[in-house]
Amino acid sequence: MADQLKIGKENVPINIIWLRDNCRCSECYDHDNNSRKITTRQFLKSINTKIQDYTQADNNLYIEWSDGHKSVYDTKWVIDTWTENKIKIEPITCFGEELEKLPTKVSYNNLTQKECLKELIKSILKYGVGIITNAKPTLEATEKLVRFIAQPQETNFGTMWTVGLNENHKDPAYLNGPLIVHNDSTYYNESTGLQVFHMFERDINGKGGLSTIVDGFKVAEILKQENPLHFKNLTEIEIESEYIEPGFHYKCKGPVIKIDPTTKEIYQIRFNIYDRSALPPSRANEFYKSYAHFLEILDREELYWKHGLKPGTVVIYNNWRVLHGRTSFTGKRVFGGCYLSMTEFLSKARTLKLIS
Numbered sequence: 001m002a003d004q005l006k007i008g009k010e011n012v013p014i015n016i017i018w019l020r021d022n023c024r025c026s027e028c029y030d031h032d033n034n035s036r037k038i039t040t041r042q043f044l045k046s047i048n049t050k051i052q053d054y055t056q057a058d059n060n061l062y063i064e065w066s067d068g069h070k071s072v073y074d075t076k077w078v079i080d081t082w083t084e085n086k087i088k089i090e091p092i093t094c095f096g097e098e099l100e101k102l103p104t105k106v107s108y109n110n111l112t113q114k115e116c117l118k119e120l121i122k123s124i125l126k127y128g129v130g131i132i133t134n135a136k137p138t139l140e141a142t143e144k145l146v147r148f149i150a151q152p153q154e155t156n157f158g159t160m161w162t163v164g165l166n167e168n169h170k171d172p173a174y175l176n177g178p179l180i181v182h183n184d185s186t187y188y189n190e191s192t193g194l195q196v197f198h199m200f201e202r203d204i205n206g207k208g209g210l211s212t213i214v215d216g217f218k219v220a221e222i223l224k225q226e227n228p229l230h231f232k233n234l235t236e237i238e239i240e241s242e243y244i245e246p247g248f249h250y251k252c253k254g255p256v257i258k259i260d261p262t263t264k265e266i267y268q269i270r271f272n273i274y275d276r277s278a279l280p281p282s283r284a285n286e287f288y289k290s291y292a293h294f295l296e297i298l299d300r301e302e303l304y305w306k307h308g309l310k311p312g313t314v315v316i317y318n319n320w321r322v323l324h325g326r327t328s329f330t331g332k333r334v335f336g337g338c339y340l341s342m343t344e345f346l347s348k349a350r351t352l353k354l355i356s
């Protein structure tokens with residue numbers, strides 16, 4: 001017997017073992033707790049069962065199995081799940097100017113409205129950037145607004161953090177030199193998902209200190225167009241990032257461009273010049289040539305959105321996509337913010353039905 005059953009108007013072929021594995025009857029699945037109920041032994045037996053009989057009626061699929069088990073499925077659910085027909089928001093890759101113009105700006109007071117919160121999250125999913133205006137420039141107010149999305153992530157930098165105010169972290173971010181655009185926490189096993197920045201205090205006579213923002217997905221797209229082999233190398237060759245400070249020693253290996261093995265879509269850029277460790281990459285020559293090409297693209301002016309962070313305006317970046325840096329500066333410059341984990345951010349987007 002064939003190992004597939006063709007169902008629905010379009011005769012979509014569905015794998016039979018998978019069908020049985022995903023029986024949604026109350027014996028196999030606990031709908032109250034959203035979890036499978038089946039025992040190991042039942043599972044091992046179910047692998048070998050065949051379809052005895054089946055009918056399709058009223059948008060349902062009824063199956064009688066060779067071991068006597070009976071299943072009823074919603075036909076559309078089966079087809080959508082098997083074909084991975086998900087609700088999603090495709091990223092739109094941007095040059096610098098677009099990064100400035102396209103992201104949604106939501107006023108702080110409107111965040112209590114579900115539709116406005118959805119607009120903000122949609123913007124982060126689409127462009128990698130979301131902006132909140134009319135916020136009070138304090139760490140407390142920033143925390144309050146961030147919590148509309150998810151709880152801030154506790155890391156070695158704290159939960160809500162400030163930069164420019166007696167910190168004791170030994171990292172160039174806390175000095176006043178220029179920072180080449182990068183992604184943060186490339187050394188964590190799961191890099192932080194979102195990065196929230198809010199300027200609290202800036203010396204009016206201070207020079208520089210502009211934020212530099214680049215869409216990393218755009219850089220990867222350009223690299224792929226210009227040299228598919230360089231692109232492939234950066235999706236395959238793993239490099240290590242490392243971060244050390246008293247009490248902490250993080251290390252994580254991975255490629256610069258992470259792609260989903262099934263969909264082939266890019267889902268993370270892991271680029272940080274400062275935290276790249278000395279561990280030799282495999283295929284070193286190929287790696288360096290490809291990495292140099294990535295850097296050479298990063299030198300192009302048209303990719304940059306350059307702006308001064310302002311008190312009252314909170315900028316949120318997808319740290320798995322957007323690279324951020326800054327120009328060197330003089331004078332007092334105090335900003336704060338936090339990280340949000342990608343896990344929590346995506347969970348929120350799902351509860352708002354923006355993605356599935």
Ligand SMILES: C[N+](C)(C)CCCC[C@H](N)C(=O)O
Binds near residue numbers: 184185186272275
């Ligand atoms: C954002 N905050 C100032 C808290 C931390 C900075 C972390 C800097 C580190 N080199 C990295 O890129 O991950």
Ligand SMILES: O=C(O)CCC(=O)C(=O)O
Binds near residue numbers: 163211325
């Ligand atoms: O000073 C800034 O604007 C950015 C600092 C930075 O890159 C960071 O904290 O990760």
